[in-house]
Structure formats: structure tokens, C-alpha cells
Amino acid sequence: MTRTRNVGIVAALSVFCFGCVGDMAQEARAPQEHIVTAVSDIDEMRMYFEPRRLEIAVGDTVTWVNEEAIEHNMMSYPDGYPEGGEGFESPFLEKAGETWSHTFDQAGVYEYHCLPHMIMGMRGTVFVGDTPEEATRRKPSRDQVWAYRERLLEYFAQEDIDAFPRASQVFTKTSN
Ligand SMILES: [Cu+2]
Numbered sequence: 001m002t003r004t005r006n007v008g009i010v011a012a013l014s015v016f017c018f019g020c021v022g023d024m025a026q027e028a029r030a031p032q033e034h035i036v037t038a039v040s041d042i043d044e045m046r047m048y049f050e051p052r053r054l055e056i057a058v059g060d061t062v063t064w065v066n067e068e069a070i071e072h073n074m075m076s077y078p079d080g081y082p083e084g085g086e087g088f089e090s091p092f093l094e095k096a097g098e099t100w101s102h103t104f105d106q107a108g109v110y111e112y113h114c115l116p117h118m119i120m121g122m123r124g125t126v127f128v129g130d131t132p133e134e135a136t137r138r139k140p141s142r143d144q145v146w147a148y149r150e151r152l153l154e155y156f157a158q159e160d161i162d163a164f165p166r167a168s169q170v171f172t173k174t175s176n
Pocket residue numbers: 047071072073114115116117122
């Protein structure tokens with residue numbers, strides 16, 4: 001999607017600037033902000049990030065926008081960021097229109113998910129820079145894997161977990 005848009009922009013610029021498009025392409029471009037929406041489609045029983053897959057440049061920022069007043073967060077998997085890079089974990093976005101941003105300063109593949117809805121497949125990938133996916137895999141330490149496991153158990157052991165929309169609730173609703 002981003003590439004298609006860029007082609008459109010270059011085509012538009014070329015109308016005004018024949019011959020200098022090549023020069024412009026070689027100049028460092030200003031960091032851009034990309035928007036990802038956390039979609040809560042209760043009727044269709046779907047929670048997802050849109051777009052799920054994003055290609056950006058090093059130094060760009062991604063801003064996640066919560067579409068509805070349903071809680072979501074964004075956190076990278078223990079092996080979901082490049083060697084030498086850093087993972088991320090946002091606070092929970094609770095209100096409609098609430099946002100959280102992260103700037104990606106290191107090239108690589110970043111895989112993340114929403115903790116409450118990971119079992120619904122609410123996840124996304126950010127490709128930063130020109131990096132082959134398989135070349136950037138990071139191997140987390142045993143401690144990091146255990147810390148992640150503890151984090152998941154901690155969340156799913158919460159007493160107020162019923163406050164979150166879950167498949168079981170939707171099934172109950174539709175079977176009435
Ligand atoms: Cu979510």
C-alpha cells in the first residue's frame with residue numbers, strides 16, 4: 001500500500017519536475033508517520049490491526065489508533081524484533097481515538113500482538129528498512145522467554161478478564 005502511494009507521489013511530482021525525480025529519490029527523505037488502526041469488530045467477532053503488515057523506513061514512526069473504547073495494547077514477541085534491536089510494549093489503549101507511537105531506529109522485522117486478543121489472532125508486522133525477513137531473526141534468552149510467559153500468565157489470571165470481549169461471550173450472544 002505504501003509503495004503504491006509512493007509511486008503515485010513520484011508520478012505527481014514528475015509533472016512539475018521532469019528530470020529531477022532521480023535526484024530526489026536519492027536524497028534522505030524526512031521521517032514519516034504511519035497509522036495503524038486497532039479495529040474492534042464485535043459483530044464479526046474480529047479484533048485486528050489494519051494494516052496488519054506495514055513497510056516503513058528506518059527512523060519512521062508508527063502510531064496506533066484505538067478505534068473503539070475496547071482495550072488493546074501492542075507488544076513485540078520475545079523473538080519478534082531484530083538482533084541488536086529493542087522490543088516494545090505499549091500501555092493499554094482504553095478509549096476510542098487513543099493513540100500510542102513508536103519510532104523504529106533499527107532495520108529489521110518487528111512482530112507484535114495485542115495481549116488480550118492474541119488468541120483471536122490480533123497481531124501485526126512492521127518491516128523496517130530493506131531487510132530480508134529471515135536474516136533478522138533474534139533468538140531470545142531463556143530468561144526472556146520465561147519473562148514473557150509470566151507476563152501472559154499474569155494477564156490471563158486477572159480477575160477482571162471477563163471485562164474483555166471474548167469469543168465465548170459472542171457465541172453466547174448469537175446463540176440466544
Ligand atoms: Cu486487542
